[in-house]
Amino acid sequence: MELQVMILDDEYIILDGLCSFPWSDYGYQVAATAKNGLEGLEKLEHIKPDLILTDVRMPGMDGLDFAERAHEMYPDTVIVILTGYDSFAYAQKAISIGVKEYLLKPIDYDELKNMAARLAEEIRAKKEEQQEVRDLQKYFNQSVPELRSKFAGNLLYGRLQGKGVVQEQAKSLKLTIEKYIVCVGRKVVGEKRLHEGDKWIEEFACINIFEEIFNNYNIQVLSDYNTATAEYNFILLFAKEEENQKCMDRALQACDKIQEEVERYLKACMNFGISDISEDEYQANAQYRKAQKACRQCIYLGMNIILKYEDLQYEEQKEFVITQGERMHFMMTLFQESFEKAEEELRQLFAQAPEDGAAVKFAAMDLLFGCMKFPYTCAVDSEIHNKNWNFSVLQDGVKRISQCETTEEVLNCMFNLFGTLIKQNTEGSDERNWKLVQSILSYIEKNYATDISMDDLTEKFHVSRTYISRLLKKYAGKSFLEYLTDVRFKHVEKLIADDHYKQYEIAEMVGYKDFGYYIKVFKKRYGITPNEFRKHI
Structure with a gap:
């Protein structure tokens, strides 16, 4: 895809000259030209240029005012100022309004070529990065229902450490948890299934039906199904200003409706346990345990029971749980x-x-x-x-x-x-670490002639690149690349001394597939070329 260029200059010769520049060689096309800032703004509304070149002094609206307006409209567009005034004041203002850089008139052709090539690379890199972000955002948006369900499970089971983590994840999922009730439900005495095959399909269908019923009562809901206990878990969300009693009433009405639907279509009963009302999202795990206790107490009371935790008739033991x-x-x-x-x-x-x-x-x-x-x-x-x-x-x-x-x-x-x-x-950790380092060094010495990398070491020894680097620095006093280079050039010196091989053969024998890079490393290490080194042996 070609990059779009917009050029502004009130001098026809300069404007024509800039348009004649071989922009296509660098992946651009001239999308619009203008003789002043006002004309430029009119055309700017119809195109979104990737690069703008604008003169500073133009009638009607000068280049700096135009650049400021253009930057407000399209912050990602790269703007270059063309000026015959090598003035710090111009440069200072240009930077403050988002100008990337400026070129002095008369424009140096080689300087323009270098700038066009460099900016094209930068613009494309930024576009690719932005596209990756858009792709990630699209994938994230598609995954939001699944991520919300996972978030609900993590919240209920106490897997999240710290209130800040809970709030951060809720915000990323566009959830506002101001007031909530935890509801735990369990089907009993079922004779009919929605689906004769996989039981998981039935549970998935039930969750969707239950969520729809809660939504009909104007209750936003986060759902989770616990396969280990065969329990349906719901976090019912309410606005902070809503009265607690009204919240509880709607929750009870929705659960009652679910019981009716389960009995009608599945020929089963559904018991529900209801937690207290809470405004602290980090207490969801505690509220879940309350709802679970109430739900499990229902079995002693009958079928199609809805039991609130506050109605349990026993002296509660003091509870303390580390999530x-x-x-x-x-x-x-x-x-x-x-x-x-x-x-x-x-x-x-x-x-x-x-x-x-x-x-x-x-x-x-x-x-x-x-x-x-x-x-x-x-x-x-x-x-x-x-x-x-x-x-x-x-x-x-x-x-x-x-x-x-x-x-x-x-x-x-x-x-x-x-x-x-x-x-x-x-x-014994020092001893274990030293043994690991010895194993790594031994592996390098055996495989120095191959295209060995840090990734090979991480796969071989099951530890991260960072950890390997830290161990090598601490116990061997060198980085991976430094040690590998030492090993390789120890063999290079021996092979040069043998005087049986050409330099490109030696390079390949010690693991350098790029002969030019081998020469560069050699000169940096010894200060002379391999042939000069051979003469001194």
Whole structure:
């Protein structure tokens, strides 16, 4: 696709000369010309040029005013000022209104050629980048329903760590969570299916039907189906200013309607558990557990029951749960950042915990078990799988946590346990890293003559490019390319000394397919050419 150029100059000779420039050689075509800024603005409305060349001094509207208006209309268009005045004031104003650069009159032909080629490359690169962004946005928009369902699941199951993460993802999905109710439903005693084949198709159809019913009651809904529990999970969204009772009434009416439709078409019953009303989106996991408890209580009360959590008739035990997202984030902090950060994060996790109770101890034991297992499950092709893992930390930890009487005692106990765990995990890490570096260096020395790259190392040793670079710098004192070059030129020196091979043969023998690049590296390394080097041996 050709790039569109617009040229403005009130001098016919200059305008004609610029139009005669071989723009097509650089992938352009002249789409419009004008003798002043006003004429330029009229034509600008009908075309969207990729490049504008405009004189500064023109009657009616000068080039700088035109450039300012053009930049407002098309911010991505590249603007070049043509001026006979090498003035800092012009350049300063031009930059302030978005002008890319300027050319001095009389225009140097070679300078114009270089500018045209360079700007064409820059414009095309930017267009490609913008197209990639548009393609990604299009793909994202097509995936929004699926992403919203995934977001709902992550929210309900506590996989997201931190309120900021929740708000950021909700914003990207164009969701406003101001007030909500979590609803958990479960079909029971079904005799008929919408589809005789795959059960998943039936569940998918049901979710779509249920969503439509909620929408009919003017309720925006996020849906998730839990295959493990065969439960339908919904986050019902309401406006913040709407009265709580009206929100709850509409939710109950919609659930009642769903029960009617399920009974009519599926010959089944549907029980629903309803959470409290909440305005804190990060509490969705807690509200989900409430709705789930209410739903599971329905089985003791009958069929086609809708039970609100607030109506459960029992003295509720104090509950304390560390979500999956919080647990994973803490483990990453503990093993990959600093123990001080982990201590601070642990205090934050337990800040809302009750002063005592079994719930706190169970949460602490669960976290300890996860942290005990984390480094083992993360190990790939490592001696960690072969070493005797000290399970006494877990055994001792469970015993010590169970004997604590307050949350503060549980925290202090965990600080000690995690300190022991970190020490155990880092024991021998230097030795393991050095062994990995030795294996990498050995691999380079064996394969230096091939087209070896960092990607080959990452695939071979199952670690990232960044990590390999860090290890090589720390333990070998060199980057991958520096070490590879050293190995190759150690063999180059031997082959030159043998005096049996031509230089292009030597280059290919040590892994340089590009002979010109081989010569360039050689001269940079030794300060002389290979032939001069041979004379000094």
